[in-house]
Amino acid sequence: xxxxxxxxxxxxxxxxxxxxxxxxxxxxxxxxxxxxxxxxxxxxxxxxxxxxxxxxxxxxxxxxxxxxxxxxxxxxxxxxxxxxxxxxxxxxxxxxxxxxxxxxxxxxxxxxxxxxxxxxxxxxxxxxxxxxxxxxxxxxxxxxxxxxxxxxxxxxxxxxxxxxxxxxxxxxxxxxxxxxxxxxxxxxxxxxxxxxxxxxxxxxxxxxxxxxxxxxxxxxxxxxxxxxxxxxxxxxxxxxxxxxxxxxxxxxxxxxxxxxxxxxxxxxxxxxxxxxxxxxxxxxxxxxxxxxxxxxxxxxxxxxxxxxxxxxxxxxxxxxxxxxxxxxxxxxxxxxxxxxxxxxxxxxxxxxxxxxxxxxxxxxxxxxxxxxxxxxxxxxxxxxxxxxxxxxxxxxxxxxxxxxxxxxxxxxxxxxxxxxxxxxxxxxxxxxxxxxxxxxxxxxxxxxxxxxxxxxxxxxxxxxxxxxxx
Amino acid sequence: xxxxxxxxxxxxxxxxxxxxxxxxxxxxxxxxxxxxxxxxxxxxxxxxxxxxxxxxxxxxxxxxxxxxxxxxxxxxxxxxxxxxxxxxxxxxxxxxxxxxxxxxxxxxxxxxxxxxxxxxxxxxxxxxxxxxxxxxxxxxxxxxxxxxxxxxxxxxxxxxxxxxxxxxxxxxxxxxxxxxxxxxxxxxxxxxxxxxxxxxxxxxxxxxxxxxxxxxxxxxxxxxxxxxxxxxxxxxxxxxxxxxxxxxxxxxxxxxxxxxxxxxxxxxxxxxxxxxxxxxxxxxxxxxxxxxxxxxxxxxxxxxxxxxxxxxxxxxxxxxxxxxxxxxxxxxxxxxxxxxxxxxxxxxxxxxxxxxxxxxxxxxxxxxxxxxxxxxxxxxxxxxxxxxxxxxxxxxxxxxxxxxxxxxxxxxxxxxxxxxxxxxxxxxxxxxxxxxxxxxxxxxxxxxxxxxxxxxxxxxxxxxxxxxxxxxxxxxxxxxxxxxxxx
Numbered sequence: 001x002x003x004x005x006x007x008x009x010x011x012x013x014x015x016x017x018x019x020x021x022x023x024x025x026x027x028x029x030x031x032x033x034x035x036x037x038x039x040x041x042x043x044x045x046x047x048x049x050x051x052x053x054x055x056x057x058x059x060x061x062x063x064x065x066x067x068x069x070x071x072x073x074x075x076x077x078x079x080x081x082x083x084x085x086x087x088x089x090x091x092x093x094x095x096x097x098x099x100x101x102x103x104x105x106x107x108x109x110x111x112x113x114x115x116x117x118x119x120x121x122x123x124x125x126x127x128x129x130x131x132x133x134x135x136x137x138x139x140x141x142x143x144x145x146x147x148x149x150x151x152x153x154x155x156x157x158x159x160x161x162x163x164x165x166x167x168x169x170x171x172x173x174x175x176x177x178x179x180x181x182x183x184x185x186x187x188x189x190x191x192x193x194x195x196x197x198x199x200x201x202x203x204x205x206x207x208x209x210x211x212x213x214x215x216x217x218x219x220x221x222x223x224x225x226x227x228x229x230x231x232x233x234x235x236x237x238x239x240x241x242x243x244x245x246x247x248x249x250x251x252x253x254x255x256x257x258x259x260x261x262x263x264x265x266x267x268x269x270x271x272x273x274x275x276x277x278x279x280x281x282x283x284x285x286x287x288x289x290x291x292x293x294x295x296x297x298x299x300x301x302x303x304x305x306x307x308x309x310x311x312x313x314x315x316x317x318x319x320x321x322x323x324x325x326x327x328x329x330x331x332x333x334x335x336x337x338x339x340x341x342x343x344x345x346x347x348x349x350x351x352x353x354x355x356x357x358x359x360x361x362x363x364x365x366x367x368x369x370x371x372x373x374x375x376x377x378x379x380x381x382x383x384x385x386x387x388x389x390x391x392x393x394x395x396x397x398x399x400x401x402x403x404x405x406x407x408x409x410x411x412x413x414x415x416x417x418x419x420x421x422x423x424x425x426x427x428x429x430x431x432x433x434x435x436x437x438x439x440x441x442x443x444x445x446x447x448x449x450x451x452x453x454x455x456x457x458x459x460x461x462x463x464x465x466x467x468x469x470x
Numbered sequence: 471x472x473x474x475x476x477x478x479x480x481x482x483x484x485x486x487x488x489x490x491x492x493x494x495x496x497x498x499x500x501x502x503x504x505x506x507x508x509x510x511x512x513x514x515x516x517x518x519x520x521x522x523x524x525x526x527x528x529x530x531x532x533x534x535x536x537x538x539x540x541x542x543x544x545x546x547x548x549x550x551x552x553x554x555x556x557x558x559x560x561x562x563x564x565x566x567x568x569x570x571x572x573x574x575x576x577x578x579x580x581x582x583x584x585x586x587x588x589x590x591x592x593x594x595x596x597x598x599x600x601x602x603x604x605x606x607x608x609x610x611x612x613x614x615x616x617x618x619x620x621x622x623x624x625x626x627x628x629x630x631x632x633x634x635x636x637x638x639x640x641x642x643x644x645x646x647x648x649x650x651x652x653x654x655x656x657x658x659x660x661x662x663x664x665x666x667x668x669x670x671x672x673x674x675x676x677x678x679x680x681x682x683x684x685x686x687x688x689x690x691x692x693x694x695x696x697x698x699x700x701x702x703x704x705x706x707x708x709x710x711x712x713x714x715x716x717x718x719x720x721x722x723x724x725x726x727x728x729x730x731x732x733x734x735x736x737x738x739x740x741x742x743x744x745x746x747x748x749x750x751x752x753x754x755x756x757x758x759x760x761x762x763x764x765x766x767x768x769x770x771x772x773x774x775x776x777x778x779x780x781x782x783x784x785x786x787x788x789x790x791x792x793x794x795x796x797x798x799x800x801x802x803x804x805x806x807x808x809x810x811x812x813x814x815x816x817x818x819x820x821x822x823x824x825x826x827x828x829x830x831x832x833x834x835x836x837x838x839x840x841x842x843x844x845x846x847x848x849x850x851x852x853x854x855x856x857x858x859x860x861x862x863x864x865x866x867x868x869x870x871x872x873x874x875x876x877x878x879x880x881x882x883x884x885x886x887x888x889x890x891x892x893x894x895x896x897x898x899x900x901x902x903x904x905x906x907x908x909x910x911x912x913x914x915x916x917x918x919x920x921x922x923x924x925x926x927x928x929x930x931x932x933x934x935x936x937x938x939x940x941x942x943x944x945x946x947x948x949x950x951x952x953x954x955x956x957x
Binding site for chain 1: 521527562755
């Protein structure tokens with residue numbers, strides 16, 4: 001049904017109305033323009049012909065702004081398409097919106113956006129998560145069938161869990177990063193969010209693959225036949241034991257999911273990741289070190305925000321960055337600069353790399369005894385705006401379940417695991433390197449028993465376009 | 471020698487000087503190091519730019535294989551040990567002409583380390599200069615200050631730059647100057663760079679320290695802004711004197727970077743070590759390490775050519791040439807190749823050398839042409855010299871024909887035929903020309919008869935003139951003498 005939405009003016013009108021109604025409440029988009037795509041490009045055919053989708057605002061779409069949620073790029077219009085956008089274009093899919101996000105992907109709430117406040121569709125007093133908060137909220141509210149986000153330490157999976165949708169973080173290097181504004185280059189990966197697991201898998205198939213413009217893209221191992229027929233194989237699930245410091249509702253969701261699998265006859269094993277407690281220091285050391293260099297290019301000289309009244313070129317760069325970046329971004333740039341100082345690298349950056357290697361090894365040996373690992377996406381469900389419930393520091397510590405997959409470079413998928421106290425709870429699955437198919441099958445097994453929740457006010461596209469409008 | 475130097479001579483302390491160089495060469499490649507923009511010099515500002523080399527949000531570098539190949543060729547020529555796994559690093563510093571505000575370079579694991587290169591010192595002695603490392607990096611753009619505004623040109627941004635760092639093996643500015651000339655010749659031979667210091671395709675910083683003999687290295691000072699090998703020499707000489715004067719008067723040398731002021735012929739402090747940037751190097755996550763396979767290196771090795779100093783030695787022994795001639799012929803690879811193809815066709819090496827060094831160079835110079843791209847092919851010169859050798863034309867005519875080959879882009883045979891330039895030999899024509907000259911030169915004849923031979927030259931000249939230069943001067947002289955004695 002999504003297929004004709006943009007080619008049929010009656011449907012398009014109803015669709016736009018539906019989006020605008022929701023947007024007044026959630027503000028998931030920084031730009032929404034379903035009219036921008038010309039009729040010719042819509043008549044091209046293809047698997048996703050005329051299907052609209054939304055894109056996190058750190059992924060380049062030609063002629064759309066590329067703000068990264070920052071004042072420093074507020075009016076920057078991208079002169080080029082990211083590789084993923086080009087690939088989706090050839091399938092006929094049409095980008096119609098750019099999604100709000102934490103500035104440069106730094107945050108867990110989207111409250112760190114300098115440009116808009118995005119609300120959770122389940123409770124507008126709460127955040128939609130971050131940093132791909134806009135992309136998750138839009139999908140949960142049914143504004144688009146899927147959206148593209150980016151995941152450096154959990155930025156696709158955590159907001160997906162806050163909004164009750166699926167969020168895939170592919171294997172590092174499975175999807176080209178060309179056109180993704182870098183936060184931490186060795187951890188960043190473009191991911192997909194959707195309420196529809198099959199569609200999510202299809203989109204991943206479309207955007208994955210080696211790209212000559214990104215030399216870190218890897219050739220994925222071919223899908224194992226056993227991964228495609230997993231029901232017969234009955235995968236062995238592992239889960240983390242002990243006190244994980246989870247909020248009650250997340251604890252319940254985690255427990256219930258594991259119990260359900262046991263009841264269904266799957267073998268479930270309690271495991272531990274020895275290096276888990278070191279994930280956060282290692283993650284923040286590596287991510288901020290890389291960020292301090294990646295964000296150095298924003299200096300007001302060639303594009304973007306430029307401070308007025310600077311006396312010298314150096315002064316111009318200083319003032320531009322001082323005025324253009326938000327506090328969280330400055331904090332991380334400073335932290336990254338600190339850990340890279342000469343004479344201090346052994347203590348921080350190099351030690352973090354050693355932890356990273358340890359985590360890779362820990363997970364590799366774990367996957368000798370289990371096939372999929374279930375773990376929480378975040379210790380809490382969606383929290384309230386501001387720092388009353390979770391401070392910025394607590395938000396960082398809480399990244400440990402998601403950031404583990406980024407450090408290890410393995411694929412991970414967060415999935416809806418029920419609604420508790422009116423809020424969705426999400427969990428995630430880890431699979432070995434390049435085993436996305438296994439991941440999707442695992443989520444499908446769980447999805448049969450625990451379906452994707454519908455946020456109040458959600459309407460399917462059939463309902464929106466078939467109905468009499470409003 | 472300036473005044474300064476004379477007063478210093480009162481103090482007889484002789485210091486030992488240590489000089490090391492950091493040489494940057496821009497590699498000759500079709501495109502830039504990390505994007506598809508043209509790598510070319512002198513185009514209008516900001517015409518060879520794209521989102522990648524302009525550091526736009528979201529772009530990624532793609533390593534240029536040609537730049538890698540040329541770097542390895544250079545590493546092999548410098549006898550470097552090759553890193554098993556070369557790693558790119560980010561060198562972080564803010565400057566408006568550096569789009570990403572970090573430079574992709576190599577720090578811990580460069581392409582090559584621990585090499586050496588042979589050079590010939592001004593006194594003819596051979597010296598081995600040790601190479602500390604050779605690493606590949608990207609060039610920055612250019613900032614131009616015009617009155618109240620600063621402008622950036624990003625054409626140069628992303629030009630592949632190979633930095634070669636020597637050990638402090640040089641003892642004087644003269645050594646460095648002659649080394650740089652050798653070095654330039656070498657990189658041009660290899661075709662990795664055009665080595666033009668004025669255009670900045672070869673740049674050199676010098677580290678210099680002095681100390682009491684036997685005490686090892688002193689505290690080093692880095693000199694930048696050296697735009698020719700001569701200025702490198704002058705700056706080093708100035709710096710030696712400056713540092714010696716400081717030590718003699720009990721001052722401590724400050725470890726710092728100094729700029730050479732070409733006009734004032736002196737170095738000036740730029741920044742001290744304390745003010746130096748902390749570049750916060752870390753491995754470039756956007757580029758995988760480069761692992762050179764054995765077959766890759768073998769393939770590169772096939773492109774190694776005979777280096778200029780070895781070729782010069784061979785020219786001296788194989789063709790029996792004076793050292794100065796051999797040096798001229800081997801100065802440019804194209805010229806040496808040309809010379810050798812001429813010899814290969816059977817031309818006498820001495821004759822070939824004197825032509826290539828003499829008239830060929832003269833005409834090409836005048837026409838501002840390069841031997842490799844001029845209309846004078848080796849075949850044409852061989853053909854011309856053969857005709858000359860057979861006595862069909864004289865030396866004067868040969869020079870004229872050479873000129874026409876180059877300016878008119880034609881074969882020597884067609885030029886000689888068209889202008890009927892073949893020499894007049896023992897013909898009636900020559901005989902009658904001589905007769906008419908003698909008939910008009912009675913005074914000269916009297917003089918010769920009286921035993922004064924001076925006017926013979928004049929008579930030959932007259933004959934040459936009348937024959938349009940076609941007369942064989944030797945034969946003409948013989949016939950004149952014959953005819954006079956028969957009078």
